[in-house]
Amino acid sequence: MRIGFEIHVQLKTESKLFCPCPTNYWEAEPNSNVCPVCLGLPGSKPHPVNEESIRKALMVALSLGMEVKPKILFLRKHYFYPDLPSGYQRTSTPLAVNGRLGKVRIREIHVEEDPGRYDLKEGLVDFNRSGVSLIEIVTEPDMTSVEEAETFLKDLHLLLTYLGVILNPSVVFRVDANISLEGGERVEIKNINSIESVKKALRYEILRQKRLLESGRGVKRETRHWDEARGVTVSLRVKETEEDYRYMPDPDIPPVSIDPSLVEELRSSLPELPWERKERFVREYGVDRTVADALVRDKALGEFFEEKAGEISPKFWAEFLTSRLKGELNYRGLDFSAVPSKEGVFLIAKAWHDGRITKEAAVELLRKLLDGEIGDVSAEIEKFSVVENVEDVVREVVEAFPEVVEDYRKGKKAAINRLVGEVMKRTRGRADARRVRELLEKLLS
Amino acid sequence: MRELVKELKSGELLPSEHLEEVIEKIEEREPRLNAFISLDVEGARERAKELDKLVRSGRASGLLFGLVLAVKDNIAVEGMRLTCASRMLENYVSPFSATAVERLVREGAIVIGKTNMDEFACGSSGETSYFGPTRNPWDEERVPGGSSSGSAVAVAAGMSDLSLGSDTGGSIRNPASFTGVFGFKPTYNLVSRYGLVDLAMSLDVIGPFSPDADGIALSMEVMAGPDGRDAGVQRSLSFLETFDAFDPEGVRVGWGEGFLEGVEEPVRRHFERFLNVLDSIGAELVELRVPPMEKVWPLYYLIMYPEFASAMQRYNGLTYGLRGEGSNLYEVIADARGKGFGREVKRRIILGTYLSMERYEKSFHERGVKLRRGLRAEVKKLFEEVDFLTSPTVPFLPFRLGERLDDPVKMYAADALTVLANLTGIPAINVPFGREGRLPVGMQLMGRWFEDDRLVAMARFLEGRG
Known part of the structure; x- marks a missing residue:
């Protein structure tokens, strides 16, 4: 079994990736953190790339021991969806490649913009989130069990917490998982929103694929969607109908050079991991x-x-x-x-x-x-606080419960517990029970 | 143009008096010419009155004080419709202004209206507008050129002092040539495109129309330079200073047979005259081996179509614009786009979508971008030998309305001589140069990257020499 992840993390920055709008989308009135740029209005253009986003992304890359690219381009990924106002998502070429976390190799990290939030039931879109900076961390398929996958995600989460790069602590991750079993093809599961759900989705998918393989029907390459409410994965599309995103360098965004001195500065000032x-x-x-x-x-x-x-x-x-x-x-x-x-x-x-x-x-x-x-x-x-006169209390108790003392002396050793309990009660727990027992044993022997 | 501004500032001619003259022209000619999609006569009058007050109190200032400005309807003006001459955006009102407009208005310009154009700037004749074709003021049965048809006509017919257009493959220079005015395409990334609706983002520029070269220098002085809202713009230039100091003596101007392939006879004849005039003002003519334009302009389509298809993704009726109907997301989008776009726009979206698909070994767009790099290097070499390049602006004279509408190949031939400047990013200007009968003829001068100021200054010496 091989498991790999694409993990989306919203970066903690003051403003969005290509405009000055604030990023606290979850606590603002719907559609209040918006401007012509993040609404994709006719004639709007991306402002220069938010530098904080690049810095934060580099911090993650460096802490994973990755090799930073000297230059990145922003590409347009085209598709239609109500939460994507310009009909394309801007996503960068890899910012860094070849890292590692534990036993899992990290293939690459790139920067992209988040779409808005679409409420399917109401048919409403909140664009506050549109344009918020994301990084996508892509791993190699190096995990071989659900437990390893969980360990990796927890370690990654911890690392991101230490780096202080997480925008919204209640979201943290959006994960696409890919999983293949011996003898089957790779299946991608989209839209998993927590580590707990990743575990559930993987377990479900392993079971599903095992059954298919055992029955000889085979597992074909496809993209599936994790249905959180029902706890199942549902087929989205098979390989033949994969979307063509028509990736194209965005002509409105000049290539972003990564200054080597910035990389060195960040490397030397990384917080303790x-x-x-x-x-x-x-x-x-x-x-x-x-x-x-x-x-x-x-x-x-x-x-x-x-x-x-x-x-x-x-x-x-x-x-x-x-x-x-x-x-x-x-x-x-x-x-x-x-x-x-x-x-x-x-x-x-x-x-x-x-x-x-x-x-x-x-x-x-x-x-x-x-x-x-x-x-x-x-x-x-x-x-x-511990009573000073514990011996006095012990003596009091011995005098007060002659029949219990008698029982004890006749060989009913458990009777001493009753006396210890009484001492503890009279000292309102401030005596050391072990010492009380010792004192009693000495007194009654 | 600066003379007029001086008059307007001094009170010799009050801004509102001047505006009324312009409005009179509009009332007289607009019903036939159809140069405007939206007019804001009342708004302009109010603004002119405010400017009058400034004159009376001796506080008139601004490089464009009191000048009447028309703006192509793919450039945003706050509170006005931004239709792009499309049904898709028929009722869309822009909540913000383009940087270029903002800067001109800050210097005292009065916006009179939004001008007609080819739908989403797709066309070279001004005929593909959802709001009907614009007519050539010199012969109303003929096209005014495009896609910035209304902006060229507004200036040519005195319906504005200056106007703004956009140029992706010749959309400023072509109608400037057909209507007999100056039309300028700046170096790519000299003027902020913030507020310009995209056609092909790596080719688009905003530029001015003016009856004289002075108006070009004046408006460029104001518009050029970074604004922080268009990541690409990083440089600025001093147009007026260069304009007043320039001397054409000894300037080297290159031309070549490659620029004349497919150029029709009357235009070719005027071009020869143009070369003579250049010689007479002291320029040194250099015949060069230039890239043949008939080989260059197919490259334009490899780049333009995919970028256009990308730019048009946002017009799906989900967030704004014409709303579609249907039982699922794709039906709703298809319905909006089906109803909202005209034929030429659809043609370009479909071609652009195919040309940028990843299912091909390498997308055609990617190949186009590579070829363009080669072309830039070639043009750079030419500019080691000369200061300017020259050619006719359009290979033929204004044609009759409807004549080429159903023949894209013939229509596209209008761009043959203008696309070079867009593909390489260099500045280029249309210089009105004489007439063939009533019909204006235009000549093109192209300059080095970011030597726009010198190019405009050079054009001044050719003004009125046709």
Whole structure:
């Protein structure tokens, strides 16, 4: 099985690729971020290419270790659709070629403009998105399973997040996947809008193709459409009826030269990339590689780790974030950005680390914090802080429950749990349960 | 032209007085000539009154103060229709102005209306307009040339002082020649095309018509130069300075038999006279081996048709323009385009679509672009030997209405001598030069890239010499 992708990413730029209109299409009134250029009105001409788009595209290319082309042309790709106001989409020749992410080779990256948004049911078009800068990242068909495909897309997403080039965090990717099974031809699946959907579409398609191959009907070369609602792929066209886009260099756009000094400047000022940060965390803070990996996979989490790493044992802190906090977040289906008080998280970890509260208290505090039940974290920690007179409480409990003590002494060892529980209750969880048990065992032996 | 502006600024002739003279001409001749698609007489009168006030308060300024301007209907003027002489855009009103128009208006020009033309500039006779043909003011049974037919006629018949046209294969120079006015095609990328409706983007230019060379220099002074809204325009020139300082003595002018293939007898005779006049003003004539025009102009079609088909994609009735009907997307589009376009436009779209298809080994357009590079190199060589090249503008005289409409090959022959300038990007001007009977004859001068200022200055010395 071979899987490859064409991935479209909207680039974070102030203005559109060929006009000065703003790019926040998803939050603006329909058809308010438009001008004659991005509406394709008669007589409009593209303004000079937005430089920020080229810079951002180059950053992606360089971080994938690609070879940058000295010059690009913008081509016209012709087709009719209501969201495409000029009847052609402007798309560049490759800006960079031959890169790699993990085991997947990247064939090329080019820049293009996004069409508008067409609401088929209402028959309405919103052109706010028309002309927004996109990059298309084309991979070689190097993935051999759905899991590998997922890993690749997640790694790519992480990289783009680190580069800060994603325009709209709620969209991120639009993916065309191509997949071929041993003995069948290549099938392209268009219009997949999230990593989860890519997995679904691939699984569906693998099943479909396997059945065809097993029944001896064969898989022919075709383009299919992913129907998200129904969870199936539907044939769009077969090879014989492939559209002819009549690609032609756009005479209105002079060739864009890529300044080698710009490339060098960008190369030397690339932000730290996820895999680089991971290695550094291992090196500088002595955390385990898997823990470091978990830290960098959530950019903000990793950054918060580093912000406080000097005030606490880094290993303890890293474990706290990646197992305790992550666990609680996953349970609630949240990510780090949803934490109400990040400082509070640190205070809890620190209090536990310093022995001022018990592990149980730390966990409880963390839960309360995430559930929005704590206002003043410091005050709450105070309430939970470890009681000094735990021995007194243990003695109290032993006196108060003679029959339980009797049971224990008769050999019913589990009875001690009842006593531990009672101590914990009387100290409102601020005692260390293990130490309480030890004290009890000593007292009753 | 600058004399007239001086008068208008001084109050000797108030802008509104001058405008009324022009309107009188329009009332007299327009019903027969059909040079305009839209007229904005009231808007022009209001603007003239504002200019009058400036004169009275001594604040009149602007290089084109009070001049009446007509604009080809494929160039956008804010708030006016932009029909391209097509049913497709019959009711389309442009929300913005072309840079060239904006600049002329800023310098005091008054827009009187939008002129008739061949539909989407597809034609060389002014006959393919959805709004009916324009007539030649010197012989109303004959064509005025095209595609900027109305703009040439407006100036020739005194219905405007200046006008704007567009030139893709000769669309300014051809009607200028047929109507006896100056018509100028600037170097490609000297004037912003922002606001010009595309025919073939790598060939199109906006340029002026004027009864004199001075009006060409004046309007070019204002229009030339970058505007940030057309990525290609990066250079500017000082037309008036060059115009006033130029001396034709010793200037080398090249011509060659290749430019005369297919040129009909009366035109050829006038061309010989033209060479004599050039000689008499001190120019040095150089006979050259020039690329034969009959071999050059087929190349024009390899490039023009595919670019035109591409440019026309946006006219599908989905966002604006004539709305189609049908049960699916393609029917709706086909219906709009079927009804909205005339025959010549359809012919060009179909040919252009085939010529740019990828199913051919290499698209014909791609081959055309390659051949064009060779042609440019050849022309560059010629310009190492001479300052200007000259030829007749059109190989024949204005023909009768309807005579060539059904014969594209004959119609296309009108472009034979003008397409060279578009294919290579060089500037070229039509110089009105004498008459054959009542019919005007025009001669063409072509110059080096971005030496437009010198070319216009040279044309001045040939003014009134026919």
